[in-house]
Amino acid sequence: MNRKIWISSPHMGGEELSYIKEAFDTNWIAPLGPNVDGFEQDIAAFLGRGVHVAALSSGTAALHLALILLGVQAGDEVICQSKTFSASANPIAYQGATPVFVDSESSTWNMSPELLEEAVQDRIAKGKKPKAIMIVHLYGMPAQMDRIMEIADRYDIPVVEDAAEALGSSYKGQPLGTFGALSVLSFNGNKIITTSGGGALVSANEEWIKKARFLATQARDAAPHYQHSHIGYNYRMSNICAGIGRGQMEILPERIVQRRANFFFYQEAFAAMTEIKFHIAPHADYYSNHWLTAILLEDAEEKGINRERIRLALEKENIEARPLCKPLHLQPVFATAPFYGDGSSECLFEKGLCLPSGSNLTKEDLARVVKAVKGYFAS
Numbered sequence: 377m378n379r380k381i382w383i384s385s386p387h388m389g390g391e392e393l394s395y396i397k398e399a400f401d402t403n404w405i406a407p408l409g410p411n412v413d414g415f416e417q418d419i420a421a422f423l424g425r426g427v428h429v430a431a432l433s434s435g436t437a438a439l440h441l442a443l444i445l446l447g448v449q450a451g452d453e454v455i456c457q458s459k460t461f462s463a464s465a466n467p468i469a470y471q472g473a474t475p476v477f478v479d480s481e482s483s484t485w486n487m488s489p490e491l492l493e494e495a496v497q498d499r500i501a502k503g504k505k506p507k508a509i510m511i512v513h514l515y516g517m518p519a520q521m522d523r524i525m526e527i528a529d530r531y532d533i534p535v536v537e538d539a540a541e542a543l544g545s546s547y548k549g550q551p552l553g554t555f556g557a558l559s560v561l562s563f564n565g566n567k568i569i570t571t572s573g574g575g576a577l578v579s580a581n582e583e584w585i586k587k588a589r590f591l592a593t594q595a596r597d598a599a600p601h602y603q604h605s606h607i608g609y610n611y612r613m614s615n616i617c618a619g620i621g622r623g624q625m626e627i628l629p630e631r632i633v634q635r636r637a638n639f640f641f642y643q644e645a646f647a648a649m650t651e652i653k654f655h656i657a658p659h660a661d662y663y664s665n666h667w668l669t670a671i672l673l674e675d676a677e678e679k680g681i682n683r684e685r686i687r688l689a690l691e692k693e694n695i696e697a698r699p700l701c702k703p704l705h706l707q708p709v710f711a712t713a714p715f716y717g718d719g720s721s722e723c724l725f726e727k728g729l730c731l732p733s734g735s736n737l738t739k740e741d742l743a744r745v746v747k748a749v750k751g752y753f754a755s
């Protein structure tokens with residue numbers, strides 16, 4: 377059997393173990409310590425724009441704290457991109473609030489500004505102004521941020537930016553993860569860099585980040601005994617995991633180059649195959665880290681080609697590929713949530729496939745993927 381090719385696997389840089397060894401040598405084996413502080417500073421320096429960063433146990437925890445900081449409570453509504461991973465919307469439910477899902481537009485595959493405005497107007501007309509807008513940059517592709525921020529500002533609704541997949545991407549030169557009132561990064565094992573598991577909350581508002589650190593460490597008031605006047609969470613990042621993160625930050629620029637190179641390699645390899653369309657940046661203002669390379673199978677069905685058959689053909693070659701994420705308004709768990717859409721994200725789900733995209737794929741790995749896809753088309 378051929379060696380397994382994963383869709384996106386961890387890729388260490390080399391210095392991670394030295395940061396972990398330092399943690400052991402100094403006995404900082406805890407959810408605080410010099411690696412946590414250092415990792416936060418590294419992320420803040422990478423993003424620039426004077427942002428502050430809280431390193432947390434996961435991206436999901438960061439999204440949850442973002443909603444808490446914005447005062448989202450039971451009975452509230454939060455607008456959320458439908459085409460995303462369930463972790464974007466789950467924290468809305470943790471708060472007892474209702475997600476209001478909005479469909480994608482076809483250029484970036486992210487939230488449609490027109491449908492966003494329609495949703496905001498209709499929710500206000502129905503008597504409830506949304507408490508926040510959760511925007512996602514799927515597979516690293518920037519959403520139409522000018523138009524989305526303009527709508528959010530005009531209706532005075534804060535934006536939570538789920539940039540879990542978009543570290544290293546930018547829009548008009550501004551790094552993703554710096555647009556939201558609060559923005560979120562993830563360092564899960566499959567992301568562009570990893571801490572094995574982890575996340576971060578990012579904001580220009582230092583008070584919010586301080587409050588996030590407070591809530592993430594069980595909301596302990598300043599007192600010698602355990603004194604609490606808020607409900608707290610155990611959401612801080614471990615100093616061991618943050619050591620991995622510091623090592624990963626050293627090679628993040630290389631990882632961005634490598635992920636993007638995968639995308640361009642596939643694009644060239646499949647250039648002659650008119651059925652395969654790519655998730656291309658619509659304009660030079662959009663700079664994607666191409667965390668995952670996603671393709672759409674257009675006008676292929678009549679030839680008996682569809683994304684599921686290609687996925688199975690790859691699986692037979694021990695190559696992992698995955699359909700684009702299923703829109704959340706179609707998920708059983710969110711079946712009763714309001715939805716504003718035109719079928720775009722459902723259509724993307726039916727036609728789309730994510731190809732192996734790790735920064736650690738070799739030329740031979742990529743060639744194997746291309747051969748398997750081309751072999752399927754030729755058969």
Ligand SMILES: *Cc1c(COP(=O)(O)O)cnc(C)c1O
Nearest residue numbers: 434435436461463464540562564
């Ligand atoms: C990975 C991911 C998350 C969740 O991050 P975790 O660190 O796994 O909790 C949230 N949103 C999106 C879009 C993601 O890809």
